[in-house]
Amino acid sequence: MLRVVVLGAAAGGGVPQWNCGCEGCRAARNGGPELQRTQASVAFSGDGENWFLINASPDLRQQLNATPQLHPRAGALRHTPIAGVILTNSEVDAVAGLLSMRESSPFTIYAHEKVLAILASNSIFNVLNEKHVRRQPIGINEPFEPRLTDGARSGLEVRPFAVPGKSAWYLEGKVHPGGQSGDGDTLGLKITDKSTGKYFYFLAACAEITDALKAEIDGASLVFFDGTVWTDDEMIRRGLGHKTGKSMGHVAMSGDDGAIARLADLNIGRKLFLHINNSNPALLPASAERKTAEQAGWQIPADGTEIVL
Numbered sequence: 001m002l003r004v005v006v007l008g009a010a011a012g013g014g015v016p017q018w019n020c021g022c023e024g025c026r027a028a029r030n031g032g033p034e035l036q037r038t039q040a041s042v043a044f045s046g047d048g049e050n051w052f053l054i055n056a057s058p059d060l061r062q063q064l065n066a067t068p069q070l071h072p073r074a075g076a077l078r079h080t081p082i083a084g085v086i087l088t089n090s091e092v093d094a095v096a097g098l099l100s101m102r103e104s105s106p107f108t109i110y111a112h113e114k115v116l117a118i119l120a121s122n123s124i125f126n127v128l129n130e131k132h133v134r135r136q137p138i139g140i141n142e143p144f145e146p147r148l149t150d151g152a153r154s155g156l157e158v159r160p161f162a163v164p165g166k167s168a169w170y171l172e173g174k175v176h177p178g179g180q181s182g183d184g185d186t187l188g189l190k191i192t193d194k195s196t197g198k199y200f201y202f203l204a205a206c207a208e209i210t211d212a213l214k215a216e217i218d219g220a221s222l223v224f225f226d227g228t229v230w231t232d233d234e235m236i237r238r239g240l241g242h243k244t245g246k247s248m249g250h251v252a253m254s255g256d257d258g259a260i261a262r263l264a265d266l267n268i269g270r271k272l273f274l275h276i277n278n279s280n281p282a283l284l285p286a287s288a289e290r291k292t293a294e295q296a297g298w299q300i301p302a303d304g305t306e307i308v309l
Contacts, residue, residue: 002156002193002309003045004200004222005070006301007053007063008038011228011277012093014059022240024278037283038063038303039093040204040275042224043070043082046155046193050148053085054189054202060097066304080105084146086138086158087111088187089205090118090168093275102127106149108134112160114178114185118168121177140183145194157192161216164208166249186249188216198309200224204275207249209262218266221309225263227273227300230254230280230289240279250275253282253293260296270307272299 008014015037016025028035039057051070057063064070072079084107087094095115101107109128111119116135119125138144143159165186167176178184188206192199200222206213217223228250235241245252252258253273263271273293276282282289282300290300 001046001048001196002191002198002200003048003069004307004309005043005067006272006274006303006305007041007043007067008057008059008303009274009276009301010037010039011275012039012091013278014039015276015278015283017278020240020278022238022278024280024283027284028278034302035283035285036303037276041097042202042274043067044156044191044200045069045081046195049081050083050154051081052083052146052154052156055088055094055204056085056097056101057093058096061100063303069306078103078105080107082107083148083154084108084110086146086189087115088160088189088202089165089185090115091205092168092170094204095119098125098128101133102129104129104132106132108136108147110136110138110144110146110158112140112178112184112187113137114167114176114182117178118171118176140187155194157194159190159192160187161190162186163188163203163206163213164210165205166207169248188213190216193309196309200307200309202274205249206251206259207246209251209257209259214263214266217263217268219268221269222272222307223268223270224272224274225259226250227253227259227276227280227282227298229277230282235277235279238279253280253298254289260293260298264296270299271297272301274301276300
């Protein structure tokens with residue numbers, strides 16, 4: 001039985017963002033915890049006891065404390081049910097949480113060689129002692145079975161695939177430690193429970209919805225998809241930044257080329273937006289944008305949402 005827990009649903013900075021007074025952040029501060037979101041990550045398990053994270057957000061410590069499934073075993077002095085972390089990109093909101101996992105508990109980091117090269121180039125990640133924390137390269141369209149901390153099989157299969165995107169923003173204008181050419185900076189994941197055949201897709205960043213991507217996810221029972229912005233230029237129009245969603249590697253929810261329209265003809269059982277920016281009006285339950293998304297069959301998940309396949 002495949003279990004998935006949404007640890008965080010927001011984009012970088014979370015909601016509310018520490019220095020932001022936009023409508024969404026004001027509502028989150030004043031309207032109660034149900035409007036607040038931490039930065040995007042999910043946890044999944046095939047047995048309910050051993051878990052794997054997809055990305056490690058800067059809010060990871062808070063997320064782990066809020067998720068009983070990820071607490072240390074009762075009576076154990078030192079223990080974690082987390083067996084591994086799978087990185088889909090190298091943005092700060094995907095890797096900074098690794099630093100909160102530096103207490104010598106064994107687990108494995110799975111990431112493309114381009115992302116591992118970025119970690120290797122920054123000495124702060126050396127706090128993750130490689131005697132305890134292995135770094136395992138993963139290849140595009142090369143399925144692998146993540147292992148438990150004792151080396152046992154997890155019964156799960158992860159297949160990474162390339163998604164239109166870009167390298168981390170902090171590398172703009174700099175030499176990429178993993179090389180400038182080739183895919184690997186932005187991955188989607190297909191996660192399958194080998195015993196039941198149930199699976200889901202995770203795509204927290206996507207700059208363009210291609211026909212190949214549509215064919216990949218068509219027929220899935222569960223898809224987590226990039227929901228960063230409602231319109232491509234919303235951060236500029238709202239005075240919150242100078243970049244478009246696409247320039248940051250994210251497709252908009254709305255518009256002819258947006259996720260709602262482009263994926264409307266697919267047979268997907270459950271569609272959830274993830275990595276939602278504080279500028280996105282779909283975060284607000286009473287907004288017209290939220291109504292439009294929900295009428296199209298999309299959900300805006302709260303932190304802590306658990307789904308069983």
